[in-house]
Structure formats: structure tokens, C-alpha cells
Amino acid sequence: MDVTKIGVPPIGAPTPAAPGAPAAPASGAGSFGTVLKDSLAQVNQLQQQADGAIKELATGGTATLHDTMLAIEKAELSFRLMMQVRNKIIDAYQEVLRMQV
């Protein structure tokens, strides 16, 4: 079975994007590190949006109750997705550590 068919680029695959420059999200061919960094940035952005919505609601701004709850929900779901990815990475790392040489 060809694992690369699943869609995740193989770790360490040469990246066509210039090093240092953030790959365009639509290119779909970033390195594993870039993908991870992008998704982390997205999680962080959603957390900040939720923070902003809570602040807006508490200070009597224009935010509504349900918009705030939805922002919190989105932040929580993306955070949990990130945690699952992190768990998988740690699992794989420990699997490699246990390898007999």
C-alpha cells in the first residue's frame, strides 16, 4: 500500500517552496513542518478570536451571546484536533525510540 496516496506529504520530502518563505496554503505540497506550523497558527488565531469575543461580550460591545459561544466552540474543537495530532506524533516518536538496532 502506498502511504503517500493518503495525502499527507512524507516527512522530509523536498519542499518546492523557497525555504523560509511560508508556503501558500493552496499549494498543498508544504513540508510536514510547514503544515504543522500553519495548523498551529490557525489554532492560535481561533483562540484569540474566542478571547476577543469574550472581551467584547464582557465589555458590552457588539458581540452576541451565541457568536461568543460559537467562537469558543471553534477554538476548543481546533485545540482538541491539535492535541490529537500531537498525541499521534508523540506515539510515532516513542515507537521509533523503541526500535531495536
Add this chain to the structure above:
Amino acid sequence: MDVTGTLSISGSALSAERLRLDVIASNLANASTTRTPEGGPYRRRNVVFAPEAMDSDFASTLAALGPQGAREGVSVQKVVEDQSPFRMVYDPGHPDADKDGYVAYPNVNPVAESVDLMAATRAYEANVQVVNATRRMAEAALGIGG
């Protein structure tokens, strides 16, 4: 992310139902208002909903290519005034009475407004259920392989 799109659709519906609630509250609050800045009594107001495409930025529009129209939120297109006749009440002592002693009261029916209020509340709850279902599906997806 796909889940956040679903949540945005439900969010637009929640906002629309909230605005509908505001309009019903205005109607009930002004059920006996006989003078307005435009002249004449208050006219009952109603909301008009319209579908609204949720993919605002180009990248997500491209990503969602294929099943067109599957992601439509809702927005309040406009607030219209009910043109039905006013309720005429005989009250010669009222400052807004006409020459025959009749006062035009708003065309607001509190019973009908109460029913609209229940409909708006139920619609809001239904959309909250959609949000909860989305959450449960996302949690199930996160549980894959775990």
C-alpha cells in the same frame, strides 16, 4: 476547517432568529403606540429572511467547489411593515382621536406575536441543536483511531 463552516451557518441562523426576536419585542412594546415620528400609529413590523452564501473568501469558495448551494446561511434581508388596517377604538378623550372620536391603534395582535415568539424560540433551539450535533460529530471524528 470544515466544522467551523457548519458552525458559521448555524451562527447566521442564530443571529437571524435573534433579530426576529427583537422585531417581535418591538411589536409587543409598541402594541399601544398611537403616535410615531412618521405620523400615525405604529405599524407592525416583520422580518424577511434570505439565504446567504457562507463562503466569504475566495480560497474557501474554491475548496468548496462541487456541490454548489450546500452551504447557505441565512440573513435578514429587510424589515417590512405590515400594511393591514389599524384597530379603531372609540375614545373621544384621547389626544390622537379623529373628528369622530376614534383612535387608531397599531395593527399588532398580541396573541399572534406570542405565537411568533414561540416560533422564533423553537427555531433558535433547533439551530442550537444543530451546533451540538456538529460538535458531537467532530468529537466522534477526533475519536477515530484513539
